[in-house]
Amino acid sequence: MKLIVGLGNPGSEYENTRHNIGFQVVDEIAKKMNVKLSKEKFDALFYMNEDFILIKPTTYMNLSGEVVKKVVDFYKISPKDILVICDDLDIKVGQAKIKISNSSGGHNGIKNIIEKLGTSEFYRLKIGIGRPEKKSTSISSYVLEPFDKTQQPIIDKVIIEAADAVTSIIYNGIHYVTNNFNRKRE
Incomplete structure (x- = not known):
């Protein structure tokens, strides 16, 4: 059983922001598979079948770990079967990487998941949002803004490719995909 977690913040005011790219990818996966994340379970919008669970936590980003921990404990999911989809400031817009990392990379949602699970040994699909061009722009305001008009078509394509990955x-396993996806995105 695979657990696919899209990170974001609930509420319409955050809907199309950089920080909600994980939610957007999960929405695209659900659309491609013709399923709905409608059930509210474990403080998340939830869909489950025999192969995977898709969730979008309905808590705020910084509390994502509490949701993931509940699902992992209930369904006895191994950390190696978890894929968390999130934004990454240190990756350029249009780039994405699948990897296991030893740290949160400063991402508060990932930090909370590591803290609650007691391990960093889960996969991440990190989607680049880049850093603000203006040094005066705070990171917290930048991640809560929508992509600009030139970036949006690039992000739309990345969301589709990420959902395919x-x-x-x-169905094919993480190692097959990491070799092909990471190579294709470089």
């Missing part, structure tokens, strides 16, 4: 992970 996650679908392939579910």
Whole structure:
């Protein structure tokens, strides 16, 4: 059983922001698979079948770990079967990487998941949002803004490719996809 977690913040005011790219990818996966994340379970919008669970935590980003921990404990999911989809400031817009990392990279949602699970040994699909061009722009305001008009078409394409990669992970395995996806995105 694979657990696919899209990170973001609940509420319409955050809907199309950089920080909600994980939610957008999960929405695209659900659309491609013709399923709905409608059930509210474990403080998340939830969909489950025999192969995978898709969730979008309904807590705020910084509390994502509490949701993931509940699902992992209930379904006895190994950390190696978890894929968390999130934004990454240190990756350029249009780039994405699938990897296991030893740290949160400063991402508060990932930090909370590591803290609650007691391990960093889960996969991340990190989607680049880049850093603000103006040094005076705070990171917290930048991640809560929508992509600009030149970036949006690039992000739309990355969301579709990321959803395809996650679908392939579910059925072909993480190693097959990481070799092909990471190589293609470089």
